[in-house]
Amino acid sequence: MSDYRKEQEVAIEAVRRASLITQKVLQTSISSLTKSDKSPVTVGDFSAQAIINAILAKHFSDDKIVGEEDADDLRSKDADKVALKEKVIGLVNEGLMAEGADQLEKPLSETEILEAIDKGNCQGGVKGRMWTLDPIDGTKGFLRGGQYAVCLALIVDGEVRLGVMGCPNLPIDKSAKKPQEGNLDEVKQRDDLGVIFVASEGKGAFQRPLHATSSTQLTPIKTREITPEILSKASFCESVEAGHSSQGTNAKIAEFLGISSPSVRMDSQAKYASVARGDGDIYLRLPVGDGSYQEKIWDHAAGCLIVTEAGGKVSDAKGRPLDFSIGRTLKNNKGVVAAHASVHAKVIEAVRKALEEEGRGHL
Template sequence: MHISPPPPPPLLLPLEETTLINHHHQNNSTHNLTHELLIASLAIQRASLLTKRVLQTLTSNNNPSPSPTTCPSTPVTGHPFFPSTTTCLNPTYDPSSRRLSIAKPDASPVTIADFASQALLISTIHHHFPSDTFIGEEDSSSLRHNPDLCSQVFDLVSTTYLSDPAAEALLGPRPGSIPEMLGLIDLGCGRGTRGKRCWSMDPIDGTSAFLKGEQYAVSLALLDGEGRELMGLLGCPNLGIGVVVGGGRIEEGEVDREGWGVMLSAVRGEGCALVRSMGKAGLNKVVKRINRRKGKQREIRTEELHFVDSRVSCATDSGMVEQLARRAGAGRTGERTEIYSSHMRYAAMVLGGREFAQVRFPKRPKGEAAPWCVWDHAGSQLIYTESGAGKVTDLEGRPIDFGTGRKLTNNWGLITADESVHGKILELAGEVLKEAER
């Protein structure tokens, strides 16, 4: 018989946030998501901490940071994951001369951090919400055929802790054996069926950028039984808090190597996005609330648009984005923000301003298999819309449907833009598509 876990200690989530969430959900007669937000926030922080452990092996003195255009192809050798002053970690674990990544069947990389991050995320969420289902990017098949890699992942899962004992205890037990860990990872192979709550996660979004020491994210989203986003959380381990506080732009190669990154989160209906710095202990206080709906908002002109894109993406056509930008009169291509990670592009738009927009033209024609997965977008779209930054639809003006399983089969393409200019971008996108058909 399952025994429900005890209620969370109230002070782990700052009182102002608890009050705000309770007030909203009492007024709207919906489920109180305070507990979910607390658990998910701590889980994202610990998983982000784990990824930084691995990343430090790539940026140690013995292993200089890879160049922006080169991904490491040889085993990483070097030093312990954390400095010796960190007492909550296993000081004997040394990844010397062991591989950090392998290639998936589609040739994209997956690292030990991807597997370990998903194991820890699911372990915590499943402990607290055993009736919920999961959609995750990874499965354990590669680990089951690679004992050495599997051992490395289990070492990471077993030795990554938050230094605050109360916060760590609240996360619940971690897997006690390799078979248990593999089983937890495979819970993420769910189909996301309608009718039950589902947690969508990308344990490392932008693994290629991660291996280069650039911007990447750890994402987690809670979906209701209809596929609607209830909650979104985004750990940005390489994003410096100075970019958030100073109102700067997110840049691929400008990373925070000393700190632990930034977390963005939002709850459906709250009307704002919360931003806090991450650390090694419990949750830090919110440093910024983003609500771009405040005050009278002027319309954004198409010539003001600042496009967020990724030329290196194999799934979308950046040439069409350039055509749209020219039709919009939106300046030169060099003025765009280039970020590989899908979730970090959403973060760039949330933090950048109302003129920041994203248009994604799939390289595959309509009718073929959807090029995008739920975990590449769920959660971050909610953070974007709740912050008041804009509206999200596909290239036909339809809202994104996260209730279709693992793939976004009911949608084709993407437009993310301020509501005042979204309709015009949709019109211009149609013109670009018609031109391509000629």
């Protein structure tokens, strides 16, 4: 098994710098625009992608990157987009020139920053090394002061080998109360928020404070032990957005499992992080509508490995492993289920029953 120690150190620093810049954006003002698919993209998304891609290119120049964003909108002559681009340039250079590892000696030019964003254009595949990046997973959560995550994973020959995730609005202490969903003022005032989660294949899962300066401050994390006998006491983690997962189906699954605890709803791969460290138990993201939507690899790669290395199991709705080897999407999978390994099979059986009852067993 390869040792990805250098990759882990670089990825932690890249995610740390990008996450700190997104925190600064939250503390000031968020400029955004709407993409062609009607989803929002913010100054934070562009800045985080540029920072991470620039650091990856410095250390691993031959590696490909599968990123969510591109810089096309920032090349527009539209006045609002030009203004947003100027903010991105300032934030990227602030993030990269801050004191610490990978500190730049001089600012990047506009061209260099746009090119860094566009490094995320790899189409994926089964051979070789590639990174997959979601600079802000849960942009709607980010916009309203909810949960979001900066997610980076290394995929080698189609398998996720390393995952690093920054969750700036999660409490460092898992027992601490999460900020009220969408309460931006609370997020701005609290100083106990900000966590980086790390997992390397076969090495376990860890967390550290976002503002820590040393990667040695890694604390092991584990999924909460939920035996089949006490499964009824488990809790679900679900998306805030109803369009992201079938909440009605989730309620049927909870009924089949005898679970009565209210679901915890939050945006982004922060749900994976919550399951991994035991302040949530089951993450469900089941198909909606006709099930034609294909999950993107950057939405799951880091979280999948972190949960797995923490003692959990992640699969699609039929219990099959997630396949990150076939491009930018998980087109061979439908839905995502993450749970403690000891109860995962029971959850999958409940998922099967619920989908069949709805006449969607073919999904």
